[in-house]
Amino acid sequence: TGHLVFSTLHTNDAPSAVTRMVDMGVPSYLVASSVIAVLAQRLVRVVCNRCKTKVSLSESVLHDAGIPPELAEQANFVKGRGCGYCQKKGYRGRIGIYELMLVSNKIREMMFEGRPTQEIRTLAIQQGMTTLYSDGIAKVMNGVTTLEEVYRVAKRTEQDVISV
Template sequence: IVMQDPDVILVGEILDQETAEIAVQSALTGHLVFSTLHTNDSASAITRLVDIGVEPFLISSSILAVVAQRLIRVLCRDCKQPYTPDNATLGSIGITLDQFQGTTIYRANGCENCFHTGYKGRAGIFEIMLFDSSLKSIILKTHDSNRIKNEALNLNMVTLRQDGIQKVLGGISTIEEVVRVTHK
């Protein structure tokens, strides 16, 4: 495929060292490469690549960004109900009632349009870890996903949970749904 000189290469899924090395070498030769890995968050993708056998210096040289994504259920527009969550519910996602001032929070109810589930459709929540020199430096020193994630957070990365909270604040989904999908 690389011999045909494409601008963009899609590697369906990286499951082994051979596939990972092809993807990395393609990226290092100037191709834009997209692929998938099954991990819990964006920082864990780095650990997975190292575990597969990719050298950290190749990872830091070849990756521009890692995106983690999950689907959450969307509240049914016809039956969602406004409510004020209690402190325990808010605590389950690490926030306080003060952070919700002036915002309407909804919960699932259920009607004929959503088959009494309270939800209709799905929306994505995303965590995008952009690579800069400090993050690349951390990857060269360690492939510990917690240290990588902490550095990404220092660079203002929005986590899956934080993006989910934005969906709650926008009336798109529920606190319970965000907790279910982003379990910590």
């Protein structure tokens, strides 16, 4: 009846929310006709600003993370040494990494058809969705958090596009 509703679901990523709602008993036609967007979020620890030091990552680590060499050259990779301010942890505070899936007409059609989550995810990425992993890597490259933190909360797929 025209009411905007916000809700929370426990899923691994934004596209999985579609499947989760259907699994909970919401008919796919209702999900498809009413969902405008889905936002997934995870928290990562922020490297302590008082003991932050620049580090370099090996080629194999960069390759495994999916970070192209030309972007790695411009990156600010850091690690916290640990100090009194951060209680020797090297981190102080947390920040979100996000994945926003806007429901386009094509995604809506796929939802209505009950297509698999992976197909919806693939299309959402093709249409410009930044994944949790990609957003996390951007924060790693900007010296906000570490690769270990991103690995802790997000999984890399071959579809993840790394850019800054």
